[in-house]
Amino acid sequence: EDQVTQSPEALRLQEGESSSLNCSYTVSGLRGLFWYRQDPGKGPEFLFTLYSAGEEKEKERLKATLTKKESFLHITAPKPEDSATYLCAVQAAGTYKYIFGTGTRLKVLA
Amino acid sequence: DVKVTQSSRYLVKRTGEKVFLECVQDMDHENMFWYRQDPGLGLRLIYFSYDVKMKEKGDIPEGYSVSREKKERFSLILESASTNQTSMYLCASSLLGGELFFGEGSRLTVL
Numbered sequence: 001e002d003q004v005t006q007s008p009e010a011l012r013l014q015e016g017e018s019s020s021l022n023c024s025y026t027v028s029g030l031r032g033l034f035w036y037r038q039d040p041g042k043g044p045e046f047l048f049t050l051y052s053a054g055e056e057k058e059k060e061r062l063k064a065t066l067t068k069k070e071s072f073l074h075i076t077a078p079k080p081e082d083s084a085t086y087l088c089a090v091q092a093a094g095t096y097k098y099i100f101g102t103g104t105r106l107k108v109l110a
Numbered sequence: 111d112v113k114v115t116q117s118s119r120y121l122v123k124r125t126g127e128k129v130f131l132e133c134v135q136d137m138d139h140e141n142m143f144w145y146r147q148d149p150g151l152g153l154r155l156i157y158f159s160y161d162v163k164m165k166e167k168g169d170i171p172e173g174y175s176v177s178r179e180k181k182e183r184f185s186l187i188l189e190s191a192s193t194n195q196t197s198m199y200l201c202a203s204s205l206l207g208g209e210l211f212f213g214e215g216s217r218l219t220v221l
Contacts, residue, residue, distance in 0.1 A: 034209050043114075043200050043212035044153075087153070091207065096141060096160055097168070098210060102152040 006101035021073040023088030036087040116213035129188040133201030142184035146197040
């Protein structure tokens with residue numbers, strides 16, 4: 001069964017304290033892995049798509065990487081405005097469906 | 111700028127009422143989706159549509175129906191709302207294999 005597991009569930013960082021969020025997945029043929037940011041009471045906002053193992057994407061303080069079993073979202077020198085829930089999703093080849101993890105709630109303290 | 115617009119941000123309804131949630135996208139995407147999001151359960155797919163008048167059940171379709179009469183519009187219908195349908199409802203659209211673009215969400219409370 002296709003599945004996505006994110007860890008940790010919650011993470012508190014001091015401003016400037018770098019860390020990584022994990023997304024482990026099992027899927028029968030990966031079409032794409034997606035990272036989203038969600039602020040309270042709002043819809044998820046797209047961050048990155050990764051398609052194959054070894055691929056990396058960067059945007060400001062965020063960097064996403066992909067292996068055959070997991071993806072990491074690295075946050076370098078985070079700021080309080082990076083506080084949000086980060087969601088990971090996968091889409092299997094040959095399907096329209098996206099499978100989401102339950103997210104990591106990140107809090108960055110000033 | 112790409113946009114998915116949901117008709118209502120907040121709704122309060124009574125048990126047994128019929129509820130319509132509407133979603134419009136301006137990106138000419140083939141695929142549209144309705145999810146519900148509950149604490150600890152993540153996003154769960156209710157229905158999706160890959161073309162006009164085409165629909166497929168997601169993981170939790172019971173108690174819901176959908177309508178897609180035009181490419182840009184995808185409606186979610188609760189025929190008889192129940193308290194366990196209190197949730198945040200999220201509409202999204204995508205091209206095949208592409209990222210999902212989400213609306214701002216509709217928070218429904220059923221009393």
